[in-house]
Structures are given as structure tokens and as C-alpha cells.
Amino acid sequence: xYDFMFVIFATFALVGGLxxxxxxSIVHSAFALVASLFGVAGLYWTLGADFxxxxxxxxxxxxxxxxxxxxxxxxxxxxxxxxILRCAAMGLVIGPLAMALMVTYRAIDGMVGTEGAALPDPAxxxxxxxxxxxxxxxxxVPFEVASVxxxxxxxxxxxxARPMADRQVSRKTIADRADAEARGDEGASAPQGEGA
Amino acid sequence: xNETVFYFATTLxxxxxxxHLALILAALMVLGERRISAVMQSRLGPNRVGYxxxxxxIADALKFFFKExxxxxxxxxxxxxLAPAITVIPALLTIAVIPFGPALTIxxxxxxxxxxxxxxxxxxxxxxxxxxxxxxxxAGWASNSRYPLLGxxxxxxxxISYELVLGLSVIGIFMSTGSLRxxxxxxxxxxGVWFAFSQPLGFLLFVICAFAETNRLxxxxxxxxxxxxxxxHTEYSSMKFAMFFMGEYTAMFVFAALISTxxxxxxDIPFVTAEQLAAWGNxxxxxxxxxxxTKCLCFMFFYIWVRWTIPRFRFDQTMALGWKVGIPAGVxxxxxxxxxxxxxxxx
Amino acid sequence: xxxxEHYLYLSGVVFTxxxxxxxxxxxxxxxxxxxxxxLNAANLALVAFNKYMPPGPDGxxxxxxxxxxxxxxxxxxxxxxxxxxxxxxxxxxxxxxxxDDVANLRW
Numbered sequence: 098x099y100d101f102m103f104v105i106f107a108t109f110a111l112v113g114g115l116x117x118x119x120x121x122s123i124v125h126s127a128f129a130l131v132a133s134l135f136g137v138a139g140l141y142w143t144l145g146a147d148f149x150x151x152x153x154x155x156x157x158x159x160x161x162x163x164x165x166x167x168x169x170x171x172x173x174x175x176x177x178x179x180x181i182l183r184c185a186a187m188g189l190v191i192g193p194l195a196m197a198l199m200v201t202y203r204a205i206d207g208m209v210g211t212e213g214a215a216l217p218d219p220a221x222x223x224x225x226x227x228x229x230x231x232x233x234x235x236x237x238v239p240f241e242v243a244s245v246x247x248x249x250x251x252x253x254x255x256x257x258a259r260p261m262a263d264r265q266v267s268r269k270t271i272a273d274r275a276d277a278e279a280r281g282d283e284g285a286s287a288p289q290g291e292g293a
Numbered sequence: 294x295n296e297t298v299f300y301f302a303t304t305l306x307x308x309x310x311x312x313h314l315a316l317i318l319a320a321l322m323v324l325g326e327r328r329i330s331a332v333m334q335s336r337l338g339p340n341r342v343g344y345x346x347x348x349x350x351i352a353d354a355l356k357f358f359f360k361e362x363x364x365x366x367x368x369x370x371x372x373x374x375l376a377p378a379i380t381v382i383p384a385l386l387t388i389a390v391i392p393f394g395p396a397l398t399i400x401x402x403x404x405x406x407x408x409x410x411x412x413x414x415x416x417x418x419x420x421x422x423x424x425x426x427x428x429x430x431x432a433g434w435a436s437n438s439r440y441p442l443l444g445x446x447x448x449x450x451x452x453i454s455y456e457l458v459l460g461l462s463v464i465g466i467f468m469s470t471g472s473l474r475x476x477x478x479x480x481x482x483x484x485g486v487w488f489a490f491s492q493p494l495g496f497l498l499f500v501i502c503a504f505a506e507t508n509r510l511x512x513x514x515x516x517x518x519x520x521x522x523x524x525x526h527t528e529y530s531s532m533k534f535a536m537f538f539m540g541e542y543t544a545m546f547v548f549a550a551l552i553s554t555x556x557x558x559x560x561d562i563p564f565v566t567a568e569q570l571a572a573w574g575n576x577x578x579x580x581x582x583x584x585x586x587t588k589c590l591c592f593m594f595f596y597i598w599v600r601w602t603i604p605r606f607r608f609d610q611t612m613a614l615g616w617k618v619g620i621p622a623g624v625x626x627x628x629x630x631x632x633x634x635x636x637x638x639x640x
Numbered sequence: 641x642x643x644x645e646h647y648l649y650l651s652g653v654v655f656t657x658x659x660x661x662x663x664x665x666x667x668x669x670x671x672x673x674x675x676x677x678x679l680n681a682a683n684l685a686l687v688a689f690n691k692y693m694p695p696g697p698d699g700x701x702x703x704x705x706x707x708x709x710x711x712x713x714x715x716x717x718x719x720x721x722x723x724x725x726x727x728x729x730x731x732x733x734x735x736x737x738x739x740d741d742v743a744n745l746r747w
Contacts, residue, residue, distance in 0.1 A: 103642050107650050114657035114677055123670060124434055128372070130673050131427065133654070137680045140647070144691045149706050151416040156713055159423035159456070161676065161720050163449050166430060168669050168724045170446055171731070187663050195656040199649065221412040223473060225703045226710070236707055243714045250718040257725035260732070 102143050109136025127166050134158045148222045303404045311388050311408060318589075319542035320350035326597050333601045357535040365436070365528050372435035377533045380428030380540030383421045384547060390414040391550045392475050394560045394582035395567075397575055406582065407476065414475040415463060418551060419456070422506070425544060426452040429508075429525050432537070436528035444524030447608055448508065454615040455505040455512075461623025462498035465630040466555055479559035483567040489556040494626045496556045498619060503548040505615065507541065509596055511603040512611050545596060546589065553588035560585040647688035655681035668727045668737045672720060679716050683709045 113133025117126045134157045141150035229235040324339070324346060331338025340346040364373065392407040411417050426449055433445015466488050467473060470481040482488060489496045505512040526537045553559060560581030562570065570577040606614065654677060661674025690705020731737050 100642060103646070107646075110650065110654055111657075114654050117673060117677065118657050118661040118664065123667060125372075126670060126673060128427075128431070130676065133677060134680060137654075137684055140650075140684055141687055143642070144647070144687050146687050146690075146706050146709075147411070148413050148416070149687065149709055151413050151420045152710070152713065154420035155416065155423060155456075155460075156717060157676070157680070159420070159426060160453060161717055163426060163430070163453050164720060164724055165669060165673060165676075167446065167449060168727055170434065170442070171728070187660060191656060191659055191663065194659070195652060198652045198655065221472075222703070222706065223413060225701075226706060229703050229707050230710070236711075239711060243711055247714060247718055250721050254721040254725040257722065258728045 102139065106136045106139030106143065109133065110140065111136075123169050124166070127162065127169050130165070131158055131162050134162065146222060148226060299400070299402065303399065304408065307404075307406070307408050308389075311391075311393060312385055315385065315388050315543050315546050316539065318546050318593075319539055320354070322542050322545065322593055323353065323538065324349045325593070326600075329594070329597045330601055354535070357532055360531040362531040362533070365438075367437045368528065369435040369437060372431050373528075374533070376428050376432035376435055377529065377536035377540070378428075379431060380425055381536050381543065383424040383428075384540050384543035386421045387418045387547045388543075388550075390417050390475060391547070391554060392479060392559060394585055395570060395578045397578045405476070406578065410474065410476060413473045415467070415473050415478075415551075415555070418547070419460065422544065422547065423452070423456055425540065428537075428540065432529070433525040436525070438528055441525045441527050444527070448525060451505060451508075451512065451608075451611060451615070454612060455502045455619070458498055458615055458619035458623050459502040459506065461620065461627065462495045462502060463555060464623075464627050465492045465495045468627070468630050468634055475554050475559075478555060479561065480567070482558040483561045487556060487558040487561070492556070492626070492630070494622060494629075498623055498626070499552060499556065501614075501619065503552060504596075504599065505611070507544045507548055509545065510600040511606050513605060545593065549589040549592040549596070550585075552592055553585055557588045557592075644688055644692045648685060651681045651685040651688070654684070666738050666740050668723070668730065668739050671739065672723050672727075676716065676720070679712060683712050686712075 110133050113129045113131070113136055116129035117133060120126050120129060134153065138150045138153035138158065141147075141153060230240050231237055327349075328338040328340075328346065338346065339349045342348040342352045364370070389408040390411050392405070392410075394406040396403045396405045398404070429448040429452075430445045433441045433443075433448070436442070466478060469488075469491070470478050472478070478488075485491070504510075526534055529537060560570075561567075562580065562584045570581055573580065658674045658677030658679075658681060661677060662671050663674075665671060665674070686705045686708050690702060693702045693705070695701055727737055730742060734742060736742070
């Protein structure tokens with residue numbers, strides 16, 4: 098049963114990833130990313146991490162990716178095809194890196210063994226994770242630090258994305274330009290503030 | 294009988310029965326919506342097909358089948374066809390974890406009236422239900438036309454905003470029950486009071502989110518017909534359009550069922566304890582099932598009632614309500630619940 | 641039961657795909673997506689290792705791998721929020737999301 102699920106979800110993850118990297122349209126790429134992340138969530142499930150799988154879907158598949166899509170829809174739509182030359186050049190770099198990664202995995206794999214696999218899946222994983230996160234001898238300090246980080250990020254993201262004073266300035270210059278054009282003044286319509 | 298065969302047979306039976314119940318209810322809901330809105334506006338509504346118009350949904354379905362399936366030339370074919378399916382599938386998948394009634398006893402074996410009794414039931418519902426937003430976004434983008442795109446963008450913004458409030462509003466319940474399983478939540482309400490009474494703020498927030506997440510009035514800005522023609526499904530016709538309808542009404546049923554389960558006691562009947570219900574055997578189960586369904590139907594009626602009572606919010610008002618009122622109120626609810634749950638004398 | 645290597649190889653391949661995405665595309669949002677894929681590959685490896693860990697001395701199943709993934713997810717969400725804010729600001733000011741167009745700080 099798990100084998101079957103593994104194949105299905107692994108296909109999702111791989112095909113989604115491939116499409117994401119090589120599809121010329123960025124919106125298609127984003128949807129392929131959704132498929133890939135969904136596949137990974139399913140793989141967590143096959144590993145007995147049901148709570149984690151669901152969290153992955155809630156946070157990644159429907160939170161982060163919708164944000165990405167939002168940004169995609171509001172900016173450029175096309176990427177253009179990937180150039181073959183660039184692919185070849187990257188292949189030379191990435192190929193050996195990937196090989197090194199695999200060798201490392203292989204080495205670690207030899208150290209881990211497979212004792213845990215024989216164990217049954219811990220029935221509800223939620224309480225165990227909660228205990229580990231909120232006990233001082235567990236991960237309480239990182240947990241608190243992560244929440245502070247999220248707060249900082251919240252403030253930072255709002256500050257960055259907010260239309261700042263210069264936006265009002267540019268609106269004003271547009272209005273000025275329109276006025277100038279209405280008066281028939283050619284010079285005022287030249288592009289202003291090149292590197293602003 | 295072989296245990297595995299029995300398990301598969303009952304599960305298959307449950308899947309068939311529950312999904313069909315949801316779909317039939319969705320169809321009847323369309324009829325109910327038309328009839329009830331007609332009553333509210335002093336007219337008759339569709340009453341010609343069958344007794345009192347009861348067969349109207351079948352006539353509608355036939356009409357959808359026989360309509361020409363127009364695919365506009367400018368659309369992104371694959372995504373355009375995929376979008377209606379992505380709207381329907383998550384709505385139907387969430388039915389899997391909703392408990393419809395107390396366990397039945399068939400041939401001496403207890404069969405719980407829930408397709409999959411997951412430890413993380415409610416999170417599963419949120420996760421899968423939130424995938425529905427992709428149907429809307431895909432439809433909006435793949436139609437390659439202005440009004441659908443605006444509808445899609447609005448919808449994605451609205452849904453991710455209200456998902457936060459939705460999540461915050463139910464945390465109080467899980468703090469009281471200590472479990473994410475929906476069966477445990479129902480059991481906790483059978484022993485104590487319904488969470489609608491002990492978690493009034495959470496209940497209110499959840500109801501608001503149910504309207505926002507299913508794109509119902511007063512939060513139907515993604516498909517506001519006066520501004521955006523038909524929003525994300527402007528370019529759809531025939532069966533594909535019908536599938537959007539199905540998905541939307543099934544999602545409405547799912548939220549009605551969730552509200553019944555989480556806040557209105559599930560299959561609990563007021564003044565009847567779980568033991569008394571169990572003593573009646575299978576008839577008790579049936580009674581519980583009827584009780585659950587009555588609650589769902591009442592909430593479905595509430596959907597329609599609200600639709601013809603409250604006018605549509607402007608989009609910025611919708612977002613402001615979610616972020617500036619909903620989220621602080623949700624957090625306040627969690628803090629208040631935590632204070633109430635503290636063992637006395639710890640502060 | 642699926643052997644651990646299968647998960648690891650899958651994770652490696654997915655990681656490589658993400659790396660390709662980051663290195664071949666110059667669109668800032670596309671690069672973000674590549675990073676997300678890479679993080680997910682690493683998470684998958686963590687969960688897989690967690691599953692194949694031997695139990696603790698009192699027979700408890702280890703959960704640390706899954707907790708690590710929670711932190712990764714939280715931090716990835718934070719990263720996306722900030723990076724998208726930067727992308728939006730960039731698009732607003734310079735009308736581009738191509739990282740090569742904003743290489744002015746590079747020397």
C-alpha cells in the first residue's frame with residue numbers, strides 16, 4: 098500500500114519539479130510548484146508524519162504558493178524558454194554537485210540503519226510534537242525565537258511592500274507631466290528620476 | 294464474514310452514501326435557494342417540474358448537459374479544463390472526515406459513521422478545503438480575460454486572509470477538548486455544553502469565515518455580478534459551469550456540517566445523553582444522524598437568509614474585517630480560553 | 641516498506657531540480673520557487689531519517705526530525721514573505737523582477 102502511495106506522490110514531486118524548472122510560463126511554473134509541494138506532503142504521510150503532511154498543505158501549498166501566485170500575477174507573466182547554452186553550462190556545475198550529494202546521502206544512509214522502520218507509526222503524532230516543542234528540555238527556546246522572527250518578518254514585509262513617500266512623489270510628477278503636456282511643454286515629458 | 298472484506302464493503306458503502314448525500318443536498322440547495330429567495334421577494338420561484346418544483350434540479354442538470362460547451366479561443370486549454378475539477382474534488386474529499394452520526398452496529402461489528410477517522414481530522418479539512426482556492430485562481434487566470442482575472446486575484450486574497458481567522462477561531466475548541474479528532478469534539482459536547490455556548494466568539498468568527506471561504510454573500514466579491522460580470526467563471530459554460538456550482542454548494546454543505554460538528558454538538562440531541570442514545574442501538578444512531586442533518590439544513594437555510602438580508606461588502610471592507618477585526622478577535626478568544634482553562638490557583 | 645535510499649535519492653533529485661531553477665532563471669520569483677523546492681527536498685530527507693532512526697532507550701519513537709521540519713517551514717514562510725515584499729518593491733520602482741537588472745551593488 099505504502100509502496101503504491103510512494104510511487105504516486107514521488108511522481109507528483111518529480112514531475113511538478115521538472116515542469117516548474119522548464120516551463121516557459123511563470124504561472125504554469127507556479128502551478129507545477131503546487132503539484133510538487135503536494136507530492137512532498139503526501140510523502141510525509143507515507144513516512145507516518147500525518148500532522149506534518151497536513152501542515153505542509155496548509156502552509157506551503159495553500160499559503161506560501163498562493164502568495165507567490167499573487168506576486169506572479171501582478172508582475173511579468175513570461176519567462177521565455179530556457180536557453181540551451183545556459184542549461185549545458187549549469188549541467189556542468191550542477192551534475193557533479195548532485196553526484197556529491199548522492200554520495201553523501203549514501204554514506205549517511207550506511208550510518209543510520211533501518212531499525213526505526215520496523216516500528217509502528219506513533220499513533221497520534223500531534224501530542225508528541227507539541228510536547229517536544231513546548232518543553233524546556235525540548236525545543237522551547239528555538240520555538241520562541243522562531244515566533245519573534247515571524248513577528249520581525251511581519252513588520253519588515255509590511256514596511257518593504259508598503260508604498261512609501263516616494264510613491265506619492267512619483268504620482269505628483271505624473272500629474273505635473275500631464276499638466277505640462279496639456280500646456281504643450283515638450284521638455285517636461287522627458288523621463289524623470291532615472292535611477293529612482 | 295472475512296474482516297477485511299467487511300471493512301472494505303462498509304467503507305465503500307459509506308463513501309458512496311455520504312458523497313451522494315452531499316451532492317443531492319447540493320442540488321436541492323440550489324432549488325431551495327431559488328424557492329426561498331422567491332418567498333422572500335414575494336414571488337413563486339420554480340414550481341412547475343415535479344411536486345412543488347422538486348425535480349427542478351434534474352431539469353437544470355439536463356439543461357447543462359445539452360448546452361453547447363463553448364471554449365473561448367483565448368484560454369489556456371489545459372488549465373481551463375482542469376479548474377472546475379479542482380473546485381469540486383477538494384469539496385468532496387473533505388466529507389471523508391466528517392462524522393455523520395453515532396456508530397452503527399452491523400452484524401455485531403461497530404461501524405462508525407465517518408469514512409476516515411483521522412487523528413488530525415479538522416486540520417485535514419482545513420488543508421483540503423483550502424486547496425479549493427486553486428480552482429478559482431486557475432479559472433481566473435486560464436480564462437485569459439480581465440473580469441475572471443480580477444475575480445481570481447480577489448478570491449485568493451480573500452481566502453488566504455480568512456483562512457487565518459478560521460484557524461484561530463477553532464483553537465479554543467481544541468484547547469478545551471485536547472484532541473483534533475472530530476469524534477472527540479462531538480463526545481466532549483455530549484458530556485458538556487455545545488461549543489456555540491462556551492465559545493461564542495469563536496462561533497461567530499467561524500460563521501463569518503464560513504461565508505467568506507465559500508464566497509457567499511455578503512463576501513462574494515470574487516464573483517460580484519454587478520462589478521465583475523460573473524467573476525472567475527465568466528468564460529465558462531455548460532457542464533464546466535455546473536461543476537463550479539456543484540463545488541460551491543458542496544463546500545457550503547461541508548461548512549454547514551463542520552459548524553454542526555464543532556459548535557452545535559454534532560449528532561448530539563439536547564437533553565439526551567450519549568448513553569441513552571447508545572441504549573437505543575441502531576435506532577439511536579439513526580436519530581443522531583437525523584439530528585446532525587437537521588442542524589446542517591438549518592445552517593443551509595441561514596446561508597440563504599443572510600444572502601437576502603445583508604448587502605455585499607466592498608472588497609477593502611472585506612479585507613479590513615478579516616485582518617483588523619477577525620485576527621485580533623481570534624487571538625483574544627485563544628487568550629481568554631487559556632485563562633479559563635488554567636487550573637485555579639496557578640496565577 | 642520502502643527503503644530509506646529511495647527517499648534520499650528522491651530528495652536529492654528534487655534538490656537538484658530546485659538548484660537548476662535557481663541557477664537557470666533570472667526572475668526573482670522563479671528563484672524563490674527554486675529555493676522552496678530545495679528546502680522541501682531537505683525537509684523530506686529530515687523526515688525520512690527521523691522515520692528510520694532507532695527508538696530511544698525507553699522505546700519512544702523519535703520526533704526531532706519532524707520538529708526540525710516545523711522550524712524550516714516557519715522560516716521558509718518568513719523568507720518568502722520578505723522576499724516577495726522585496727520583489728513587489730522592486731517591480732514598483734524599477735519595473736523589473738529580473739535580478740540581472742539590479743546588479744548595481746555588485747562591485
